[in-house]
Amino acid sequence: MARQSERIVALFTTTVASFLTPFMGSAVNIALPQIGREFNMDAIVLSWVPTVYLLTAAMLLVPMGRISDIWGRRRIFLLGIIVYTLASFFIGLTKETTFFISWRIFQGIGGAMLFSTSVAILTSVFPVQERGRALGINVAGVYLGLSVGPFLGGILTHYFTWRSIFYLNALLGVLIFLFVIIMLKVEFTEAKGESFDYLGSFLYALMLFFTMYGITIIPGFSGFLFLIAGILLFVAFLFFEMGARSPIFDIQLFKKNTVFAFSNLAALINYSATNAVGFLLSLYLQFIKNYSPQKAGTILVAQPLVMAIFSPLAGRLSDKTEPCTIASLGMSLTAVGLFLFGFLKEQTSVLNVIANLLFLGFGFALFSSPNTNAVMSSVERKYYGVGSSTLATMRLLGQMFSMGFVMLLLTLNMGRVKITPEHFPLFLKTIRLAFFVFTGLCIIGIYASLKRGRVDRQ
Numbered sequence: 001m002a003r004q005s006e007r008i009v010a011l012f013t014t015t016v017a018s019f020l021t022p023f024m025g026s027a028v029n030i031a032l033p034q035i036g037r038e039f040n041m042d043a044i045v046l047s048w049v050p051t052v053y054l055l056t057a058a059m060l061l062v063p064m065g066r067i068s069d070i071w072g073r074r075r076i077f078l079l080g081i082i083v084y085t086l087a088s089f090f091i092g093l094t095k096e097t098t099f100f101i102s103w104r105i106f107q108g109i110g111g112a113m114l115f116s117t118s119v120a121i122l123t124s125v126f127p128v129q130e131r132g133r134a135l136g137i138n139v140a141g142v143y144l145g146l147s148v149g150p151f152l153g154g155i156l157t158h159y160f161t162w163r164s165i166f167y168l169n170a171l172l173g174v175l176i177f178l179f180v181i182i183m184l185k186v187e188f189t190e191a192k193g194e195s196f197d198y199l200g201s202f203l204y205a206l207m208l209f210f211t212m213y214g215i216t217i218i219p220g221f222s223g224f225l226f227l228i229a230g231i232l233l234f235v236a237f238l239f240f241e242m243g244a245r246s247p248i249f250d251i252q253l254f255k256k257n258t259v260f261a262f263s264n265l266a267a268l269i270n271y272s273a274t275n276a277v278g279f280l281l282s283l284y285l286q287f288i289k290n291y292s293p294q295k296a297g298t299i300l301v302a303q304p305l306v307m308a309i310f311s312p313l314a315g316r317l318s319d320k321t322e323p324c325t326i327a328s329l330g331m332s333l334t335a336v337g338l339f340l341f342g343f344l345k346e347q348t349s350v351l352n353v354i355a356n357l358l359f360l361g362f363g364f365a366l367f368s369s370p371n372t373n374a375v376m377s378s379v380e381r382k383y384y385g386v387g388s389s390t391l392a393t394m395r396l397l398g399q400m401f402s403m404g405f406v407m408l409l410l411t412l413n414m415g416r417v418k419i420t421p422e423h424f425p426l427f428l429k430t431i432r433l434a435f436f437v438f439t440g441l442c443i444i445g446i447y448a449s450l451k452r453g454r455v456d457r458q
Contacts, residue, residue: 009183010125011134013176014118015141017081020176021111023145024088024169025050027153031162038162039097052101055212056108057115058396059205065116065389066201066248069382070194072187073117073124076385078180080113085173092166116389123376123384125186129319131377136315136369143307143365150297197248200241204248207233212397215404219411249386259324259378260387262452263371264394269445270331270367271398273338273438276406277303277360280431281341281353288346288424302354306361307368315369323370323377328449330366335442337363342435344428367449374452402438409434 028035028050036046068076087106094100119138126134156164207230214226241247254261278300285296318326337360344353372391379387413430414423 006184006186007125007134009179010121011137013179013184014077014122015138016172016176017077017114017118018138018141019145020084020169020172021114021145022142023149023152024107024165025053026146026149027156027165028162030150030153031157031165034157034162035100039100041097045097045101048101049104052104053108053111054396054400055209056105057111058212058393058400059208060109060112061116061389061393061396062204062249062386063201064112065120065385065387067196067385068113068117068120069385070189070192070196072189072192073121073385074180074184074187076113077117077121078177080110080117081173081177081180082110083107084110084114085170085177088166088169088173092163092170112389115392116385119372119376119388119391120384123388124381128377132314132318132323132369132373133312133316135372135376136312136318139311139315139365139369139372140308143304143311146304147301147308150301154297195246197241197244197246200237200244200248203233203237203240207237208393208397212400215400218404219408249390250383253379253383253386253390257378259374259452259454262448263324263327263375263378264390266327266331266367266445266449266452267371267375267391268394268398268401269441269448270334270364270371271395272401272405273398273441273445274334274360274364275399275402276434276438277338277341279403279406280434281357283427284344284431285350285353288428289350299350299354300357302357303361303364306358307365310362310365311369314366315373318370318373322454323374324449324452324454326370327367327374328446330363330368330370331442331446331449333363334360334367335363335439335446338435338442339439342432342439344431344435346424346428371449405437406434 032046032049035041035049041049064076064080084107087103087110091100091103091107094103119135122134122138123131153165156162156168209230210226210233211230214223214230217223217226238251241249241251254264281300282296285291285299289296291299314326314330337356340356340359375391376384376387409430413433414426
C-alpha cells in the first residue's frame with residue numbers, strides 16, 4: 001500500500017487532472033463563437049470542436065484502461081498528461097481549421113488516458129475505509145471545473161482571446177506532470193504480463209464511433225444507419241470477447257458481478273437524464289426569460305457548485321455505510337428535481353429555478369461519488385483500469401445520448417425554426433416533455449441502483 005505522502009500527491013494530481021478536462025470543455029463552449037469567427041467555420045464544422053474530443057476519448061477509454069492495468073497506471077497517466085498538454089499548447093498556436101480539429105483528436109487521446117487512470121490510481125493507493133472520501137474529492141474536482149469553466153473561460157476569451165484557455169490547460173498539465181515525476185514514485189501493474197487484445201480494442205472503438213456519431217446526426221436517416229451498425233458491431237464485439245484469451249473487456253464482469261453491472265447502468269441512466277439540463281435551462285433563461293449569457297451562467301452555476309461541496313461528504317459517507325443505498329437516494333432526489341422542472345412556465349420565478357437547481361445538484365452529489373465507490377470496490381485490483389474507464393465511458397455515452405435525445409425532440413416538435421416569441425409556447429412544451437422523459441429514465445435508474453445489491457469491498 002502507498003505511503004501517506006504518495007496518497008496525498010495522487011489525490012492532488014488526479015483531482016487537478018479531473019478538474020482540467022471539464023473546465024476545458026465548459027470554457028471552450030463559451031469560446032465557440034469566437035473560434036468560429038476566427039476560423040470562418042460553419043455550424044457543422046464548429047460542432048465538431050467539442051464532438052471530436054468526446055468521440056476520441058470514448059473510443060479509447062476501455063483500451064487505455066486495459067493498457068494501464070498491464071503496463072502501469074502511473075506510466076499511462078504521465079503519457080496522457082504529455083499528450084494532452086502538447087495538444088493544448090499546439091491548439092493555441094494553430095492557424096488552420098484542419099490542424100485545430102486534428103489537435104483536438106490528440107487532446108481526446110490524452111483525455112482517454114487521464115479518464116481511464118485517475119480513479120484507478122486513487123483506488124489503488126487508498127485503503128477501503130478511505131476510498132469513498134478520496135473519490136468524492138476527485139468528483140468535486142470535476143464539478144469545480146464545470147463551475148469555473150464558464151466564468152474563467154469567458155474572462156480569458158474576452159481579455160486574452162480563446163487561445164489563452166488552451167495555454168492555461170497546458171500550464172496546468174506541466175504542473176501535474178512535474179508533481180507526478182518528482183513525488184509519486186509507486187507504480188500499479190496488477191495485470192503485468194498479460195496480453196493485450198488488439199482486435200477486441202479495434203471492434204470496441206469502431207462500435208463506439210458508429211454509435212456516438214449516429215447519435216449526433218439523428219434524426220437524419222444516416223444517423224439511424226450508423227446506430228444499427230453500432231448495435232451490430234456491439235454484438236460482434238460481445239461474441240469475440242467471450243472467446244478471447246485475454247479480452248480487452250472481461251464480459252464476466254457484467255455477467256457475474258451485479259454490483260459492477262448495475263452501477264454502470266445506473267451511471268449511464270443518470271448522465272443520460274441530467275446532462276442536457278444545463279443546455280435546456282440555458283436556452284430557457286436566455287430566450288424565455290431574456291437574461292444575458294452572463295446572468296444565465298451565474299444562475300446555472302448553482303447546480304455544479306452544490307455538487308462540488310457535497311460530493312466529498314457523500315463519498316466519505318459511502319465509506320461508513322452501504323454506497324448503493326446513498327447512490328439510490330441520490331438518484332431518487334434527482335428524479336424529483338427533474339419532475340419539478342417539468343412544470344416550467346414563462347412565469348416561473350428565477351428563485352424557483354435556483355432552488356430546484358440546488359436540490360438537483362444535491363441529489364446528483366449523493367449519487368455520483370458513492371456510485372463510483374461501488375464500481376471500484378466491486379472489481380479486483382487488476383481490473384481497476386478497466387473499471388475506471390468503463391465508468392467514464394458510461395458518462396460520455398450518457399452525455400451524448402442526453403444531448404442527442406433533446407435535439408431529436410426539438411427537431412420533431414419544432415422543426416428547423418429559430419426560437420422566437422411566436423414559438424415560445426411550443427419550445428416550453430418541448431422542454432417540459434424532455435424533463436418528464438428524463439424523470440422516467442431516473443425512475444428506471446433507481447431500480448438499477450437498488451437491484452445491484454451490497455458491495456463486497458475488496
